[in-house]
Every structure is written in C-alpha cells, then in structure tokens.
Amino acid sequence: MSTANIAPAIRVGVLGFGGLGQAAAKVLAGKGEMSLVAIADQKGYAYAAEGLDFKDCIATYQSQGSVGYLEPIGNLTNNSIQDLIDSAPSVDGYFLALPNLPNDFIPSVARQFIKSGWRGVLVDAIKRTSAVEQLIAMKDELQAAGITYMTGCGATPGLLTAAAALAAQSYAEIHQVEITFGVGIANWEAYRATVREDIGHMPGYTVEAARAMTDAEVEALLDKTNGVLTLTNMEHADDVMLELAGIVGRDRVTVGGVVDTRNPKKPLSTNVKVTGRTFEGKTSTHTFTLGDETSMAANVCGPAFGYLKAGKQLYQRGIYGIFTAAEIMPQFVR
Incomplete structure (x- = not known):
C-alpha cells in the first residue's frame, strides 16, 4: 500500500493535566491521525516532537505532581503555558483542558497565544456563556493572529x-x-x-x-x-x-x-x-x-479532537477567527 498520500499526523498539545487532560492523552493514544507531543500543567511542561508516551506522562504527574519531572523532556516552570508555546513552535493545535476558574482564565490563555505569534488551532470545552462571549469579542484579534479557535466543543456545550x-x-x-x-x-x-x-x-x-x-x-x-x-x-x-x-x-x-x-x-x-x-x-x-456507558471524558474529549481536526482543515484553507460547535461539523479522528 502506498503511503505517499497519507497526511502526517496532526501534532497536538494538551493544556491542563487533571482528570480531563489525562483522559485526553488516553484518547489520543488510540488515534493514528493525531500525535500527542506537548503537555502543560500548573508546575511544568513536557514536549517531544516525536510524540509523548501518555503512560509515562500520567505516571509522572500522579507520582510527582507535574509532567515537568519527566526526564529528559520535562521542564519545571511557573509559567508553563507561555514557556511551552515558546519552546514548541511545531505544535499544530492545542486542546485547552483547563478549568474556567476564574471566568476570564481561558480568554487570557487565548491572549497569550495571540501575543506569542503562534499560529494554529485552539479548541476548548468551555462551559459558561459569559466566558464564550469574552472569546467571541476576540474574533478580530484571533483572525489577525492566524489562529482558528473552536470554542464550546466538549459535551455540553459541544x-x-x-x-x-x-x-x-x-x-x-x-x-x-x-x-x-x-x-x-x-x-x-x-x-x-x-x-x-x-x-x-x-x-x-x-x-x-x-x-x-x-x-x-x-x-x-x-x-x-x-x-x-x-x-x-x-x-x-x-x-x-x-x-x-x-x-x-x-x-x-x-x-x-x-x-x-x-x-x-x-x-x-x-x-x-x-x-x-x-x-x-x-x-x-x-x-x-x-x-449511559459513555463517560463524561469520552463525550468531552472525542468531540474536542473532532473539532480540532475540523479546525485544522479550516486553518489550512486560511480561515481564521472563532467558531462554535453549533456552526461547524466535527471531523471523526481515526
């Protein structure tokens, strides 16, 4: 079978490595079209262009409190998101598996991406109306920055x-x-x-x-x-x-x-x-x-990566800005 027409895997980063972030890593492990290359938590980050082993990442996080302890690719820092953005320019898209506490936290993370000059796809599983409204207000900034942002792409909203x-x-x-x-x-x-x-x-x-x-x-x-x-x-x-x-x-x-x-x-x-x-x-x-057998994690992470794939297709066509789960169909990630 020829592999000439098979697209390279989408290189994905996960921001936040609590229950949802760890579930996201497990979901990605079964996907050939996406590769987990970057993770950030509160105390550090890990990045490997060739891909991260989700089991090592979870074991390190659960035993030591941060993927920053993962040798030799982890880094401990109190500014993990910004430092990861700066250290990993080849990441195609990020899933923001972050708490929306306080209410402007995820919009503030989006601003970090805008200011950094990074270009690519961002997807969140945000809940609150007021938080999404803050992101919608950033539409022109995201568009000018060359970022395709998919918001409200979990289970509900999503x-x-x-x-x-x-x-x-x-x-x-x-x-x-x-x-x-x-x-x-x-x-x-x-x-x-x-x-x-x-x-x-x-x-x-x-x-x-x-x-x-x-x-x-x-x-x-x-x-x-x-x-x-x-x-x-x-x-x-x-x-x-x-x-x-x-x-x-x-x-x-x-x-x-x-x-x-x-x-x-x-x-x-x-x-x-x-x-x-x-x-x-x-x-x-x-x-x-x-x-009933589908967990919260399955119903959040699956759609989030489906929307990330759809966002990547928009990005490749030069379509930037912000889109919601009610506007765009997710693409199934194999």
Whole structure:
C-alpha cells in the first residue's frame, strides 16, 4: 500500500493535566491521525516532537505532581503555558483542558497565544456563556493572529449543541432546547476543577466562591448532599452558541443536570430535547440521548479532537477567527 498520500499526523498539545487532560492523552493514544507531543500543567511542561508516551506522562504527574519531572523532556516552570508555546513552535493545535476558574482564565490563555505569534488551532470545552462571549469579542484579534479557535466543543456545550443544531432542521420554528446531563464519577478528586465549576452554578455560590473553596470545604458540601450535585438553569454557553448560529434565542435554551461524585454510574441519561413547529404546523420533539456507558471524558474529549481536526482543515484553507460547535461539523479522528 502506498503511503505517499497519507497526511502526517496532526501534532497536538494538551493544556491542563487533571482528570480531563489525562483522559485526553488516553484518547489520543488510540488515534493514528493525531500525535500527542506537548503537555502543560500548573508546575511544568513536557514536549517531544516525536510524540509523548501518555503512560509515562500520567505516571509522572500522579507520582510527582507535574509532567515537568519527566526526564529528559520535562521542564519545571511557573509559567508553563507561555514557556511551552515558546519552546514548541511545531505544535499544530492545542486542546485547552483547563478549568474556567476564574471566568476570564481561558480568554487570557487565548491572549497569550495571540501575543506569542503562534499560529494554529485552539479548541476548548468551555462551559459558561459569559466566558464564550469574552472569546467571541476576540474574533478580530484571533483572525489577525492566524489562529482558528473552536470554542464550546466538549459535551455540553459541544456534542449536544451540535445535535440540537442538526435536530432543528426539521422545524420552521424552534420553541425550546432542553439539555439534561447525568455525570457519574467514582472520586471527585479526579475532576476537582470540573466539580468546582459545577458548584459555582449552584444557588448561593459564584465561580469565585467555588474557586476559593478548600478541598475540605468541597468534601463537607458533598457530605451534605450525599455526593450528588443537582444543577438547574445553568449559565451554559449552549444558549449563546445556538443564538449566534441563528437557530433559537438564548432565552429558549435551558441546561441542567445531576452530578454524582461517588458513583461512576450515571444518575440519569444525558440528552437534548428540541421542540419546534414544522412547516405543516405540527409541534414535535426530537430527543437525542447519549449512551449511559459513555463517560463524561469520552463525550468531552472525542468531540474536542473532532473539532480540532475540523479546525485544522479550516486553518489550512486560511480561515481564521472563532467558531462554535453549533456552526461547524466535527471531523471523526481515526
């Protein structure tokens, strides 16, 4: 078989190496079209143009607290993202598996890329409407910098937003988009940032308050709720993404769910319901339900890399700026 027409693997970096970042590394290990070459965490980074061994990276992070300890390719630094950008110009795209705490953190990371002169594809799995709005406001800056930025490309927003955009095509008018998610994790400490973000959506809490909570305070809250967080009317960017795509006003989009932090079994099935009126005047509802066996990590990382591949195709055509999961179809990564 000739290999002359096989494109080289897309060289991918992962920013953030908590539960989501480690899952992303495992997902990439099974992909021939992408190669994990760079990782940054809070205390350091690792870069290898020929590719990183995800098992070594995870083992080093879990035993020593940073991939910066990975010999001989790790580097310890308090400025890991900037130092990685400067040290690894050949990375084609980055998945920002970062907490959005504080609310302007991911937009601030995007500004680091703009200022550095790096060009390529960035993808995030951001949640909050206000954070996505900050990124949308940077559209012209990203375009001028030669960066193709794919935002809101996880599960929700992301996979379910895209499903809603597709389901909407049956209708002349959309009445309601309702996203309900169930997440089960065996141990909240594996997804500390994600759980804190969820707490920030609860009544009586803010992003800042959740970020300031100690691990002991989080555990005390979880003890009160038997490990279960019930979330309603969340500030989730599915609303602004569907509005920007011209599908439905944000006031008709609701997102909520249940997170069980002590049981890997989902407390309920994740789904999106799109209700609308057909051209014949009939009201109907499409429901798209995710299989319970798919984990949060599978439903976030898979779409993120699918959108990174789609972003790479846009980038190669000279199309820069910012795009959402409701505008572009993800490309399956083999």
